[in-house]
Amino acid sequence: MAGRILVQARDPAKLSMDIQNAIEERRFNDTWKFYEQHIQMENFPRKSVVSKLLTSFVESLDVQWLEKAYGLVEQAFEEAPRAYLAVELILEISYLFQDGMVDPRKKSNAPLIAMKPNNTAVNIALAGCLLFGTTRKAEQLLDMMPRVGVKFDANLLIVMAHIYSGGTGLKSMGVEL
Structure with missing residues (x-):
């Protein structure tokens, strides 16, 4: 049947x-x-x-x-709490910046603008995701980056390649902890 x-x-x-x-x-x-x-x-x-x-x-x-x-x-x-929490924190803050929701001209937004995720924060969070195998969270972070104005750099491109190639973690990149 x-x-x-x-x-x-x-x-x-x-x-x-x-x-x-x-x-x-x-x-x-x-x-x-x-x-x-x-x-x-x-x-x-x-x-x-x-x-x-x-x-x-x-x-x-x-x-x-x-x-x-x-x-x-x-x-x-x-779960891989540190990597997960780092990505969640960056994503939560990023939601405030997506699509230009925060006006940088307002003085009251200065503390929030100081918390805006940058390449270094994203690279660290992505490396943690790769290390602990939370690739879905890494993909969410990668999807959020262009919406909040975080630019891609060489380090980020290397981490992205490992995430999308199914890399099993930082060991596949030759990094030992």
Whole structure:
């Protein structure tokens, strides 16, 4: 018997929105389902989404959701935490700069502009991703770079080549730790 298998492609940004909507509507079963789909697709959602998810689960005071929140925190600490956190921090800050949302002419934006990611920060975060095998986060960072005005340099191009060639880490680049 021939049968069809339907595969539904999901967009990570759409899943993040689904998570946030389910949180706001206090549909925690749906929230958890969307979260698990996101994890299967590309690992953790953005830090702000995970924060809302944890907060809502804890505020529910329901044992089931408290246990889920605890498990989620444990899971986050088991991943390559430093590389993941570095990329998440850069991505969160970058979201503020994408598409010229921050006006550099305003004095009130000076502290934020001082935090704008540069090549060095991106290179370090990407090398950490390569070292710990979190290539999906590295791809997100690479996608964000042109939108915030971070220019490509020679070091970045080398790291990008290793990420896209399926390099197994910095050891494939001859770097020993």
